[in-house]
Amino acid sequence: MNREKLKTAKRIVVKIGTSSLILSNGQINLKNMDDLAFTLSSLRHEGYDIILVTSGAIGVGLNVLGLDKRPSEIAQQQALASIGQVELMSLYNHIFARYQQKVSQLLLTNDVIEYPESHQNASMSLQAILSLGIIPIINENDAVSVDEMDHKTKFGDNDRLGAIVTNLADADLLIMLSDIDGLYDKNPNIFDDAKLIDTVSEITDELMKVAGGAGSRFGTGGMTSKLEAAKLIFDNDKQMVLTNGARIREIRDIIAGKKKGTYFGQ
Numbered sequence: 001m002n003r004e005k006l007k008t009a010k011r012i013v014v015k016i017g018t019s020s021l022i023l024s025n026g027q028i029n030l031k032n033m034d035d036l037a038f039t040l041s042s043l044r045h046e047g048y049d050i051i052l053v054t055s056g057a058i059g060v061g062l063n064v065l066g067l068d069k070r071p072s073e074i075a076q077q078q079a080l081a082s083i084g085q086v087e088l089m090s091l092y093n094h095i096f097a098r099y100q101q102k103v104s105q106l107l108l109t110n111d112v113i114e115y116p117e118s119h120q121n122a123s124m125s126l127q128a129i130l131s132l133g134i135i136p137i138i139n140e141n142d143a144v145s146v147d148e149m150d151h152k153t154k155f156g157d158n159d160r161l162g163a164i165v166t167n168l169a170d171a172d173l174l175i176m177l178s179d180i181d182g183l184y185d186k187n188p189n190i191f192d193d194a195k196l197i198d199t200v201s202e203i204t205d206e207l208m209k210v211a212g213g214a215g216s217r218f219g220t221g222g223m224t225s226k227l228e229a230a231k232l233i234f235d236n237d238k239q240m241v242l243t244n245g246a247r248i249r250e251i252r253d254i255i256a257g258k259k260k261g262t263y264f265g266q
């Protein structure tokens with residue numbers, strides 16, 4: 001019943017996390033990138049408006065420099081993001097071109113939330129890119145985003161950014177791709193008997209308690225940040241599906257209303 005509304009989605013934001021883009025050995029997950037480009041390009045060609053929110057700048061930066069560990073200093077992380085973002089976009093540009101799809105890049109800061117004028121400009125820019133038939137690829141502008149006492153330009157994480165972009169673009173649906181099939185009733189890293197939750201219609205305090213931290217050495221935020229993003233989705237009357245980035249082609253089943261991943265909606 002709930003998932004019927006998914007069939008009406010015309011403008012879709014897809015958020016892909018670092019854990020779906022970088023293999024555990026630090027190499028780029030080219031299979032996932034290729035599946036992503038194929039699926040999103042073909043949907044775009046069929047008339048859907050598609051926006052991609054991507055993580056991976058720091059992960060790709062580590063790969064470019066041959067490092068295996070995220071540095072702890074902020075400036076070093078920012079430098080890595082700056083290096084990795086170029087390579088990430090270069091890869092996307094090539095892979096999407098294979099499916100005859102043009103892409104563009106938007107690097108956002110929290111200013112689009114803080115300042116109505118920035119919000120309006122980013123929203124109009126997105127609208128113009130979509131009307132040209134292009135898939136905008138969005139990440140946080142990590143090299144300049146900061147989180148200080150009197151100055152906050154950082155979103156926090158890309159799960160939140162995915163929800164913000166869904167509102168900014170007035171999209172119908174956010175599909176969040178992670179390294180897990182959806183939300184489980186317990187942290188599956190700890191409990192073997194954890195069960196997949198099919199539908200969530202409200203983010204309660206009880207539910208927040210079942211969400212744990214990141215599962216891979218590259219991911220950030222874990223399930224907690226995904227549920228925080230889901231709160232924003234509910235606040236703005238949108239819908240979200242959390243599913244596994246290892247089976248990107250199932251996006252088609254999701255928008256056909258089939259039971260895949262965890263559905264957040266009423």
Ligand SMILES: Nc1ncnc2c1ncn2[C@@H]1O[C@H](COP(=O)(O)OP(=O)(O)O)[C@@H](O)[C@H]1O
Nearest residue numbers: 017018019178184186212214215219220222223
């Ligand atoms: N209740 C839960 N249900 C599902 N995953 C959970 C839960 N609690 C913690 N997790 C962990 O959250 C991870 C996903 O978050 P994260 O590592 O940040 O990935 P991403 O890079 O996709 O954002 C999962 O791999 C899992 O280990």
Ligand SMILES: N[C@@H](CCC(=O)OP(=O)(O)O)C(=O)O
Nearest residue numbers: 018055056057058157158220
């Ligand atoms: N903007 C950062 C990603 C931050 C982030 O939230 O990562 P993830 O938890 O993998 O979605 C980057 O591109 O490396």
